[in-house]
Amino acid sequence: xxxxxxxxxxxxxQEGKNYTIYCNYSTTSDRLYWYRQDPGKxxxxxxxxxxxxxxxxxxxxxxxxxxxxxxxxxxxxAAVHDLSxxxxxxxEETSGSRLTFGEGxxxxxxx
Amino acid sequence: xxxxxxxxxxxxxxSGTSVKIECRSLDFQATTMFWYRQFPKQSLxxxxxxxxxxxxxxxxxxxxxxxxxxxxxxxxxxxxVTSAHPEDSSxxxxxxxxxxxxxxxxxxxxxPGTRLTVL
Numbered sequence: 033x034x035x036x037x038x039x040x041x042x043x044x045x046q047e048g049k050n051y052t053i054y055c056n057y058s059t060t061s062d063r064l065y066w067y068r069q070d071p072g073k074x075x076x077x078x079x080x081x082x083x084x085x086x087x088x089x090x091x092x093x094x095x096x097x098x099x100x101x102x103x104x105x106x107x108x109x110a111a112v113h114d115l116s117x118x119x120x121x122x123x124e125e126t127s128g129s130r131l132t133f134g135e136g137x138x139x140x141x142x143x
Numbered sequence: 144x145x146x147x148x149x150x151x152x153x154x155x156x157x158s159g160t161s162v163k164i165e166c167r168s169l170d171f172q173a174t175t176m177f178w179y180r181q182f183p184k185q186s187l188x189x190x191x192x193x194x195x196x197x198x199x200x201x202x203x204x205x206x207x208x209x210x211x212x213x214x215x216x217x218x219x220x221x222x223x224v225t226s227a228h229p230e231d232s233s234x235x236x237x238x239x240x241x242x243x244x245x246x247x248x249x250x251x252x253x254x255p256g257t258r259l260t261v262l
Contacts (some may be wrong), residue, residue: 072258073255073256074236074253074254074255074256075187075236075253077253120186120187130177130189130192131177131189131251132189133186133187133188134186135185135186136185136186138184
C-alpha cells in the first residue's frame with residue numbers, strides 16, 4: 033500500500049521567511065503533484081513533477097522531486113500572507129492510476 | 144480550460160435520508176471520475192473510481208451499498224449517500240479524467256466540492 037507522508041503538518045511562519053515542506057512516499061513513482069487548498073474550497077493544482085530531478089517554480093514556490101529518495105520538497109521563498117493555505121502532495125503510483133494524498137501541511141503566514 | 148462542476152455545493156439533510164451529489168464535466172468528456180471524501184482538517188481519501196458504462200470500483204472500507212455511484216454518461220457521475228448519518232458529514236470532491244487520456248498529469252480536473260452536513 034502506497035503511503036505518502038508530509039512534514040510538517042502545521043507550519044506558522046513570518047512574512048519574508050523561507051521554509052520547506054517535505055513529502056515522502058513509500059513506493060516507486062515518478063509522478064508527484066502539489067496542490068493548494070483554501071478553507072472550504074477544492075484543490076488548486078500547483079505543480080506536477082514527472083521525472084527524477086524535476087524542478088518547477090512559480091512565484092515564491094518551488095517544487096522538486098528526487099525519485100531515488102522518494103522525496104519531494106515544496107520550498108517557500110519570502111513568504112507572504114496570501115500563501116496561507118493547506119498544501120497537499122499526491123503521488124500517482126502507476127501511470128494513469130489514481131492519486132494517493134499526503135496528510136496536508138497547514139501553512140499560516142503571519143504579518 | 145476544462146471545468147468540473149458539482150451540485151449542490153452544500154447540503155444539509157436529516158439523518159436517515161438519502162442525498163445525491165452530481166459531478167459534471169462541462170466542456171469535455173470523462174470516461175473516468177474519482178470520488179474523494181475529506182473530513183475536517185484531514186486529507187482527501189479516495190472513495191471510488193467511477194467508469195462510464197460500468198460498475199464503480201470502491202476502495203477498501205467504503206460501503207458500496209451506502210455510497211451508490213452512477214456514471215451514466217460521459218459528462219455526469221452521481222454519488223448517492225443512502226440513509227445518511229452524522230458521521231457521513233464531510234466534504235465530497237470529485238475529479239474527472241479527460242476521455243482518452245493515458246496520463247493524469249495534464250488531464251485530471253477537480254470539482255469545487257460538496258459539503259454535506261447530516262443532522
